[in-house]
Amino acid sequence: MTSTTARTVLFDQTGGPEVLKVRDVELAAPAPGEVLIKVEALGLNRADALFRSGTYYYPATLPASRNGYEAAGVIEAVGDGVTAFAPGDTVLTTGNFELSAHGVYADRVVLPQDAVARRPAEVDAVTAAAVWLTYTTAYGALHLRAGLRPGDHVLITGASSGVGTAALQVARRAGAIPIATTRTEDKRRQLLDLGAEHVIVTDTEDVPKETKRLTEGRGADIVLDAIGGPAFQTLGEAAAQDATYVLYGWLDGRPATVPMTWPATVHGYNNGTVTDTADARRRAAAYLNAGLKDGTLRPKIAQIFDGLDRMPDAHRLMETNTHIGKIVVRP
Secondary structure (H helix, E strand, C coil): CCCEEEEEEEECCCCCHHHCEEEEEEECCCCCCEEEEEEEEEECCHHHHHHHHCCCCCCCCCCCECCCCEEEEEEEEECCCCCCCCCCCEEEECCCCCHHHHCCCECEEEEEHHHEEECCCCCCHHHHHCCHHHHHHHHHHHHHHCCCCCCCEEEECCCCCHHHHHHHHHHHHCCCEEEEEECCHHHHHHHHHCCCCEEEECCCCCHHHHHHHHCCCCCEEEEEECCCCCHHHHHHHHEEEEEEEEECCCCCCCCCCCCCCCCCEEEECCCHHHHCCHHHHHHHHHHHHHHHHHCCCCCCEEEEEECHHHHHHHHHHHHHCCCCCEEEEEC
């Protein structure tokens, strides 16, 4: 195979969504161990916006930085030594790469084969682009770190996010009882429809008080928190004795204070838990594919944008925090 041209979203400086520009990029044929993917859909994540704005945990390499962890598509070509994939295979990306070098905002991308997982052919590209990072984060945080068990009450903060809505379904699939928090009343009905057993509206309700009421005074067995900051300590008042806390996001940005409700177990979760080894990726893909096939995992799509030139608009929507679920762009 010779080289090919890919329409690619790049940015030369950090800043607002307007820094994202579409350019033609020449792609070399896949090298040994690499695959070429025709991208059919792109899933947006909060990390993408942080990376673009210069506030992610590592900086972009500028100019001409790529962006984006999550894509679904079809294998077009493979490099020497690739035996796990063949042209025509339906796949999704697993996000275990550096964004500037391998970001997937494009209509074609070349990636290492260990950054790709199979998806069932019957799962459409939009759905596939919306599942890997959010659902593996929820799966890894709840099952692998928190030891989720049937009957556990799980308090999920920021539940209208991609990971939050995924966690509702992961908890319910395990026979646990998900309790969602959200800031405004208008998201209550949708969160209940997505799997929440109860919804606490933080603008008008007290989270510890409501959680204790809903659990008959016991409190949550597991707290899955996306926010961090000083409010993390107050979640201790909503938790059961010997609860497990998993902090997977730092939307507040300030230092998080550990709840003084010992005994307790506190984890800071990084999704490398399920992306850093071939066996972990295999198990995570098996979990996701099983849930997609039986319908227990069903990502909520907030909005679909058509065309890479709409990527700034998609980022603007993400930063409003008004959506529920996943934003997807079709190249």
